[in-house]
Amino acid sequence: MSLKVIKSGILDTIQDNGRYGNQHLGINPAGAMDKYAIQVTNMLVGNKPGEAIIEMHFPAAVFMFTQPALIALGGADFSASINGEPVPTLHAIVVGKNDVLQFHKPVNGARVYLAVGGGLVADNWMNSYSTHLKAKAGGYQGRNLRKDDELLLRQPFSVSVQQEEFIVLPWQADTKWSDDSKEILILPGNEWGRLTTESKENFTMTSFVITQQSDRMGYRLNNIPLHSITNEEVVSSAVSFGTIQLLPDGGLIVLMADHQTTGGYPRVAHVISAHHSKLAQMKAGDKIQFRLTDQQTAEELLIKQQQHLLQLQNACTFRLQQYFNK
Amino acid sequence: MVSSNGFEMHSSIIRYRIFPLGDSAITIDFGNCIDETLNKEVIRRFNQLQQQPFPGMIEAVPAYSSLTIHYDMVALRKKGTDALTIFQWVEQQLLERLEQPVEHSATKERYMKISVCYEKDFAPDIEQLAAIKNISVEEVIQFHTSKTYKVYMLGFLPGFTYMGEVDEKIAIPRKPQPVNIVAGSVGIAGKQTGIYPLASPGGWQIIGRTPLKLFDAKRDEPTLLRVGDLVQFYPVTKKEFEEIKITEL
Numbered sequence: 035m036s037l038k039v040i041k042s043g044i045l046d047t048i049q050d051n052g053r054y055g056n057q058h059l060g061i062n063p064a065g066a067m068d069k070y071a072i073q074v075t076n077m078l079v080g081n082k083p084g085e086a087i088i089e090m091h092f093p094a095a096v097f098m099f100t101q102p103a104l105i106a107l108g109g110a111d112f113s114a115s116i117n118g119e120p121v122p123t124l125h126a127i128v129v130g131k132n133d134v135l136q137f138h139k140p141v142n143g144a145r146v147y148l149a150v151g152g153g154l155v156a157d158n159w160m161n162s163y164s165t166h167l168k169a170k171a172g173g174y175q176g177r178n179l180r181k182d183d184e185l186l187l188r189q190p191f192s193v194s195v196q197q198e199e200f201i202v203l204p205w206q207a208d209t210k211w212s213d214d215s216k217e218i219l220i221l222p223g224n225e226w227g228r229l230t231t232e233s234k235e236n237f238t239m240t241s242f243v244i245t246q247q248s249d250r251m252g253y254r255l256n257n258i259p260l261h262s263i264t265n266e267e268v269v270s271s272a273v274s275f276g277t278i279q280l281l282p283d284g285g286l287i288v289l290m291a292d293h294q295t296t297g298g299y300p301r302v303a304h305v306i307s308a309h310h311s312k313l314a315q316m317k318a319g320d321k322i323q324f325r326l327t328d329q330q331t332a333e334e335l336l337i338k339q340q341q342h343l344l345q346l347q348n349a350c351t352f353r354l355q356q357y358f359n360k
Numbered sequence: 361m362v363s364s365n366g367f368e369m370h371s372s373i374i375r376y377r378i379f380p381l382g383d384s385a386i387t388i389d390f391g392n393c394i395d396e397t398l399n400k401e402v403i404r405r406f407n408q409l410q411q412q413p414f415p416g417m418i419e420a421v422p423a424y425s426s427l428t429i430h431y432d433m434v435a436l437r438k439k440g441t442d443a444l445t446i447f448q449w450v451e452q453q454l455l456e457r458l459e460q461p462v463e464h465s466a467t468k469e470r471y472m473k474i475s476v477c478y479e480k481d482f483a484p485d486i487e488q489l490a491a492i493k494n495i496s497v498e499e500v501i502q503f504h505t506s507k508t509y510k511v512y513m514l515g516f517l518p519g520f521t522y523m524g525e526v527d528e529k530i531a532i533p534r535k536p537q538p539v540n541i542v543a544g545s546v547g548i549a550g551k552q553t554g555i556y557p558l559a560s561p562g563g564w565q566i567i568g569r570t571p572l573k574l575f576d577a578k579r580d581e582p583t584l585l586r587v588g589d590l591v592q593f594y595p596v597t598k599k600e601f602e603e604i605k606i607t608e609l
Contacts (some may be wrong), residue, residue, distance in 0.1 A: 170577060
């Protein structure tokens with residue numbers, strides 16, 4: 035009872051909500067880049083929202099199921115197919131023995147998530163299944179997935195399905211919880227005041243391009259250099275997912291899931307938590323437009339996202355029960 | 361001052377400021393500098409929070425002169441806080457705590473001895489450091505091993521320790537560009553000294569290597585050193601290095 039990697043992707047890892055409580059040891063949380071997407075994708079197959087899941091970048095792995103399973107794809111759209119037939123994202127799908135799942139081209143987004151009903155067997159390290167690539171621990175042997183890896187399912191999919199072919203279940207998760215604005219909302223950081231007036235304006239008036247030097251640790255942004263009114267050093271201090279640091283060359287880096295626990299560059303801004311998902315689905319070449327907001331708005335948006343997720347979870351649970359008990 | 365029950369009381373006269381680190385974390389900043397007194401306050405407050413976390417707290421991260429608390433905004437909203445924002449509620453919790461001096465038992469700091477081989481093969485930057493500082497390689501080793509260092513914080517990599525402070529005679533700025541550094545490398549950056557627990561790009565000037573495993577994911581406590589530890593380096597030969605390394609596997 036497993037999911038076999040028959041061709042490896044560029045960077046496919048097992049991730050969950052992250053590993054907390056160890057940052058004082060220099061151990062960063064890791065976890066999924068898009069924590070909203072892993073929740074939605076897990077809910078579609080009836081898992082708890084933070085269940086371990088496979089995160090994939092393009093080109094992604096090709097998988098073969100050695101037994102029937104209930105799966106879902108969420109996050110990015112990489113034009114997935116099963117046995118060559120296109121399958122949609124954000125739907126629960128019943129797959130059969132020997133079905134082959136693959137991804138053809140990146141249509142939108144940067145990271146696709148594959149959830150399997152009942153969960154995957156994975157290594158737990160310090161209370162998380164997330165792959166910590168530097169520590170070589172957690173997830174699947176602490177590394178990215180490779181050809182011939184075999185991921186075991188925690189539970190067999192026991193519902194008997196009549197058809198031979200895979201089945202796309204007829205409902206789709208609604209992920210429209212906020213407006214479609216492409217803007218990324220930010221809060222000023224402790225060193226925001228170090229930027230010159232002109233650089234502050236440039237920060238929100240112009241857009242930034244995500245460069246090729248971007249990965250799970252952080253995104254380097256390209257634009258005219260920003261200027262600081264002081265060169266006073268910042269003594270190393272904690273940073274977070276979404277922290278935007280000003281580099282000595284005037285460039286910016288946005289810290290992502292594999293960010294370091296502490297940093298010594300000025301923290302000029304922070305992307306609000308509710309927009310981490312949007313950010314995580316951006317890739318090299320994409321443009322980012324920042325807009326300043328306030329603490330209250332940031333909090334309200336995350337609460338709104340959370341309320342939406344709770345409704346979605348209830349809806350998914352209800353639909354799955356209805357479908358499999360009829 | 362020492363109270364009658366043998367506990368050292370710490371008066372909270374240290375000044376601080378509090379600022380949000382995004383929308384889900386808060387930082388108490390005791391001063392943007394490397395200072396042993398401030399760092400002691402950070403560690404005391406950190407230990408207290410570890411023992412008595414406030415509701416909604418995810419974790420606390422001590423640094424040189426600041427303490428950051430990551431919190432769960434959604435969990436706190438469910439609690440129905442009266443404050444205008446969740447940040448303000450968390451800030452209030454911290455202010456109340458900061459009003460209270462931290463009582464801390466006179467627990468002894470751990471004293472850790474770390475073997476280091478300063479021989480050329482393991483110390484790519486030691487000769488240049490000696491030349492720039494106009495001292496001999498032997499003197500670099502002597503200065504580095506003659507002091508006891510405090511682990512001010514961990515960060516950057518799992519188990520990477522920021523220790524201080526080295527003698528001015530061997531203090532040297534980090535390299536302008538990072539290079540690939542071998543696990544166990546012992547380096548200097550300004551007046552800081554530290555050990556790379558894992559192979560990584562880095563800019564510290566490397567003057568030796570320890571055979572000890574500073575980080576091992578398989579251990580219950582994966583990092584060898586903790587914040588607040590006192591560390592003394594002692595020189596070993598390449599042969600001794602290899603012997604110790606075998607016992608570490």
